[in-house]
Amino acid sequence: MHTRLVDAGTPGAPTLALTFDACGGPGGSGVDDALIDLLEREQIPATLFINRRWIDANPTVTERLVASSLFEIGNHGTRHLPLSVNGRSAYDIPGTVDAYDAAEEVWVNHETLSALMGRPPLWFRSGTAHYDEVATSIAIELGEQPVGFTTNGDFGATAGPTQVAAEVLGAPPGGIVLAHMNQPAGGTAAGVAAALGRLRLSGTRLVTLSGGGGTRP
């Protein structure tokens, strides 16, 4: 009989939200099947932030993820740009240039995800997870809550498994871990797998951003 590495957790124990970005675009449209398989096999709730370009490259996988009750789907933008009203860049990626551009960055993929899911996404994380204040309020007006992170789990999927595991295990109670699901050659899947045993021992409840999961089905 298969035993899950992470069980329902201890009632009242700290929660942890694992979030995985699918960034899309050139070099960013891969599918980390090992990670998705791990989450499904071990029944780990997670919030997946999916970019419009990744959806276009991976329509079948997207449908499967959207259909799963294990995952909550968030909006990772249309062109994967830092959300700004003046073009401010992050990591050398120029941001959206004005309020209209920022709204479009949120809204085009909002509509795509709404059609796929049958309901609008609740959460928004921009490409690079950078926002300015006005752009943040624009996303909220469009019905999506901008989300950052407490813990950089895989440093843009450049971290090896040991570092990913250490970051996940070092996340604060109630923390949000940002990692990636679009770089199958990275150490993310192996690192998350390596962290599961100690997460179980600590009683940590893994949840989606809306608080789903953490209860035994």
Ligand SMILES: [Zn+2]
């Ligand atoms: Zn991204």
